């Protein structure tokens with residue numbers, strides 16, 4: 001072997017060693033640059049692969065909403081693997097296929113696999129702003145999918161730097177979040193019994209009732225009976241999920257306000273913004289915008305027009321834990337109250353939301369981060385900590401969770417086809 005060849009062999013072997021060393025020591029020297037074997041500059045924090053997994057999990061009971069009754073919940077789990085061996089985990093979850101929003105679990109998976117991943121592979125996972133801007137320039141909408149990706153990037157960077165995601169977002173000002181529970185059996189006596197149980201367990205003292213699917217007077221009687229039974233021991237609120245028209249809402253909001261209901265969520269269609277402004281002017285109970293906010297720009301327009309007194313913050317509808325803070329900033333500047341909303345995510349999406357919400361200056365209407373409690377199974381090694389009416393947010397690096405690989409393998413939707421294809425391969 002001549003000297004030139006020997007030198008080259010030495011260089012390649014040295015380079016391979018340096019790449020492998022970075023992979024073996026994920027928390028050391030994270031921003032080191034290297035050239036790959038084809039001579040392209042790579043960062044040790046480059047994104048190597050993105051995997052999306054659809055998971056179906058059973059719920060503790062049917063969950064009735066105006067537009068859909070959930071019998072189970074479907075999560076899209078996102079695993080972003082980086083060249084330094086760090087893996088970030090995110091979740092993109094919606095309710096009832098396409099019943100709630102314009103992304104379904106299937107479209108989220110397909111769009112991330114076919115459109116997001118090619119844009120992100122090889123990019124620096126440690127620069128969340130640059131990665132999300134790259135997506136924003138080429139992909140319209142798709143905030144649910146973007147939220148899962150942004151969560152995974154933040155999780156990876158937090159693990160790499162040894163910091164909780166809340167600290168990457170500027171630092172937490174609280175460690176725990178009060179959590180509302182949704183009473184959604186549709187049966188008054190059952191809902192009262194469920195609320196009493198939650199008060200006894202010291203798990204929830206804020207209750208949200210999903211109404212709008214039934215006849216309006218019956219819905220109002222149902223809500224008022226529950227408020228009478230619970231009295232001052234609990235805050236009772238309603239979520240109409242856009243089901244009423246403006247005329248019905250005008251009458252119903254007055255009745256609800258007069259009977260001690262604290263908050264009325266999205267009483268009419270998101271498209272009737274002028275109607276929301278009129279309702280917000282006359283309703284004795286504050287009006288909260290939820291479906292009305294499909295992006296940060298919606299939040300700005302609602303604030304400018306005075307269409308709501310409270311905003312529901314959802315990472316899925318803003319494009320991630322970092323993005324949702326932009327909506328919160330608009331609300332704060334406009335004097336609008338904040339409520340930490342959920343898309344009934346499992347543990348991953350719930351923690352991604354929680355890390356953003358603990359950084360807010362004010363969160364006057366608390367949160368509804370109870371998604372994991374609605375599921376009979378989760379795919380995390382350790383369940384989230386709910387205690388004394390609050391969700392306690394971990395201080396460990398990243399989102400502060402680890403996946404239970406066996407449970408994930410069991411609940412993934414493609415389990416059957418994967419087993420079959422493995423069996424065929426082995427045969």
Ligand SMILES: [Mg+2]
Pocket residue numbers: 239241265266290291
């Ligand atoms: Mg809602």
